[in-house]
Amino acid sequence: MRPAVTVNGRSRDLGEVGGHVTLLEWLRASGWTGTKEGCAEGECGACAVLVARDDGAGGTRWVAINACLVPAAAFDQQEVITAEGLGQPGDLHPVQQEMARRGGSQCGYCTPGFICSMAAEYYRPDRMSARNGHADHEHGPNGFDLHALSGNLCRCTGYRPIRDSAFALGAPDPADPLAARQIAPPPAPARTSVTSDQGRYVRPGTLAETLDLLAGHPDAQLVAGSTDWGVELNIRHHRAGLSIGIDRLPELREFTVGPGHFGIGAALSLSEAEASLAGQIPLLDALFPQFASRLIRNGATFGGNLGTASPIGDTPPVLLALGASLVLSSAAGDREVPLADYFTGYRQSVRRPGELIRTIRIPRPLAPVTGFHKIAKRRFDDISSVAVAYALTLADDGAGQQTVAEARIGLGGVAATPLRARDAEQVLTGRPWTRATIEEAAGALARAGTPMSDHRASADYRTAMLRTSLLKFFAEHPGRPVPEGAPTP
Ligand SMILES: Cc1cc2nc3c(=O)[nH]c(=O)nc-3n(C[C@H](O)[C@H](O)[C@H](O)COP(=O)(O)OP(=O)(O)OC[C@H]3O[C@@H](n4cnc5c(N)ncnc54)[C@H](O)[C@@H]3O)c2cc1C
Ligand code: FES
Numbered sequence: 001m002r003p004a005v006t007v008n009g010r011s012r013d014l015g016e017v018g019g020h021v022t023l024l025e026w027l028r029a030s031g032w033t034g035t036k037e038g039c040a041e042g043e044c045g046a047c048a049v050l051v052a053r054d055d056g057a058g059g060t061r062w063v064a065i066n067a068c069l070v071p072a073a074a075f076d077q078q079e080v081i082t083a084e085g086l087g088q089p090g091d092l093h094p095v096q097q098e099m100a101r102r103g104g105s106q107c108g109y110c111t112p113g114f115i116c117s118m119a120a121e122y123y124r125p126d127r128m129s130a131r132n133g134h135a136d137h138e139h140g141p142n143g144f145d146l147h148a149l150s151g152n153l154c155r156c157t158g159y160r161p162i163r164d165s166a167f168a169l170g171a172p173d174p175a176d177p178l179a180a181r182q183i184a185p186p187p188a189p190a191r192t193s194v195t196s197d198q199g200r201y202v203r204p205g206t207l208a209e210t211l212d213l214l215a216g217h218p219d220a221q222l223v224a225g226s227t228d229w230g231v232e233l234n235i236r237h238h239r240a241g242l243s244i245g246i247d248r249l250p251e252l253r254e255f256t257v258g259p260g261h262f263g264i265g266a267a268l269s270l271s272e273a274e275a276s277l278a279g280q281i282p283l284l285d286a287l288f289p290q291f292a293s294r295l296i297r298n299g300a301t302f303g304g305n306l307g308t309a310s311p312i313g314d315t316p317p318v319l320l321a322l323g324a325s326l327v328l329s330s331a332a333g334d335r336e337v338p339l340a341d342y343f344t345g346y347r348q349s350v351r352r353p354g355e356l357i358r359t360i361r362i363p364r365p366l367a368p369v370t371g372f373h374k375i376a377k378r379r380f381d382d383i384s385s386v387a388v389a390y391a392l393t394l395a396d397d398g399a400g401q402q403t404v405a406e407a408r409i410g411l412g413g414v415a416a417t418p419l420r421a422r423d424a425e426q427v428l429t430g431r432p433w434t435r436a437t438i439e440e441a442a443g444a445l446a447r448a449g450t451p452m453s454d455h456r457a458s459a460d461y462r463t464a465m466l467r468t469s470l471l472k473f474f475a476e477h478p479g480r481p482v483p484e485g486a487p488t489p
């Protein structure tokens with residue numbers, strides 16, 4: 001079968017795109033110029049399009065992603081909808097109608113991206129029923145979650161008319177073609193091989209094929225959601241001789257809940273993992289909304305976040321606090337590595353050439369007292385200056401006081417690697433859960449790592465934030481009040 005993408009219902013040959021031509025470049029070169037380039041690094045959402053994805057129940061879910069970050073070749077035999085495919089002048093889509101009626105667009109550059117993000121939320125199956133008419137500052141009475149637009153920036157209209165348009169949307173008409181399309185499954189991932197003069201993109205069908213290919217080409221570039229790799233392609237102009245698409249490999253997309261652990265497939269997007277977990281790991285629920293935007297989370301994977309071994313990734317502190325381990329697969333077999341032993345240096349790990357991350361294992365039972373503090377310049381959609389994750393078990397000492405039975409604290413942004421705050425954990429363990437213990441542990445936490453000064457934060461600021469974070473965590477989880485006159489440690 002010739003490599004092709006179905007855009008707005010029409011199949012179009014991919015051509016010689018290799019691994020470096022992004023979906024946005026290919027769409028625009030193919031005439032769908034409604035999809036815009038603002039930043040080419042996932043920050044503005046002007047390039048958002050809809051793709052047909054598995055809804056986890058045998059049907060299709062329309063998912064909005066940043067077309068500027070993903071290789072076009074990854075969409076071989078897939079269905080993509082752009083703003084032009086939603087509606088045309090004289091026959092506008094309900095989302096376009098509301099945006100036009102309520103003045104949601106001025107220069108219009110950002111508008112196709114907003115329309116696509118809004119349409120994905122418009123078609124979310126449980127949107128209307130989830131909130132049952134109850135609105136708050138982030139949700140409309142129609143259940144519209146404003147975080148669906150968190151990856152879209154508008155420089156001239158202002159957000160109130162856009163929000164008003166989103167909150168005015170009704171339920172899709174069952175005869176609406178994209179609503180009707182949701183009943184049938186999405187297209188299966190295709191085995192793909194596409195070459196250009198700048199390199200080859202291959203999507204194998206199985207993990208075994210992938211590992212064989214990787215064994216022969218240990219320098220190949222693995223590509224999952226491409227939210228990191230897309231930035232390397234566009235901004236740093238990196239090129240790979242061979243890119244291997246692993247985002248649709250069934251073996252990397254398994255989600256399991258066993259008596260001993262949760263298993264999260266390394267290639268599940270954060271949005272998919274969030275939906276599968278459905279609140280079962282509260283610490284991850286604290287992380288998800290603070291990780292980039294909905295557009296990015298619809299592509300970004302745990303495997304990609306750990307694959308870079310970046311010291312400022314947001315999943316490592318949380319997974320360290322959860323005591324997670326990684327299943328690494330190669331042609332020689334699988335091995336399991338505790339995440340605490342995975343990072344070996346700046347952007348380095350124990351992962352060997354020819355190995356990939358298959359599964360993230362999170363042991364059960366979970367520690368009951370958890371929290372995640374991401375300290376960044378903006379509340380949402382920003383990179384961490386410091387990230388701290390807590391997972392504690394408190395026990396009753398029999399004398400009406402709570403003591404710390406077990407403490408795990410994961411840190412990001414304070415050293416060349418993510419790390420556990422072992423000294424602070426030691427101060428806490430076995431001690432009463434009181435302000436005095438916390439003050440001492442906060443001192444130990446402030447000494448953790450070797451914070452640097454950079455454009456995000458100074459070393460002093462990072463140190464101060466570590467200390468403050470534990471005090472804040474105690475304020476959030478004061479435990480049972482200490483009886484008056486109780487001895488202090
Ligand atoms: C606008 C924007 C905002 C962002 N905000 C955040 C944020 O708030 N927090 C944060 O932590 N990150 C953030 N990121 C970074 C990025 O989204 C994450 O690192 C994401 O998890 C990467 O996953 P991916 O699937 O897109 O990885 P890809 O880009 O596909 O791959 C990244 C790297 O990991 C390797 N890799 C991928 N999968 C595997 C695997 N299974 N095994 C081994 N190696 C693998 C690849 O070879 C590649 O080198 C942001 C990025 C952008 C563009
Ligand atoms: S062009 Fe800005 S997010 Fe894609």
Ligand code: FES
Pocket residue numbers: 104105106107108109110111153154155156157
């Ligand atoms: S309408 Fe001009 S940037 Fe949004």
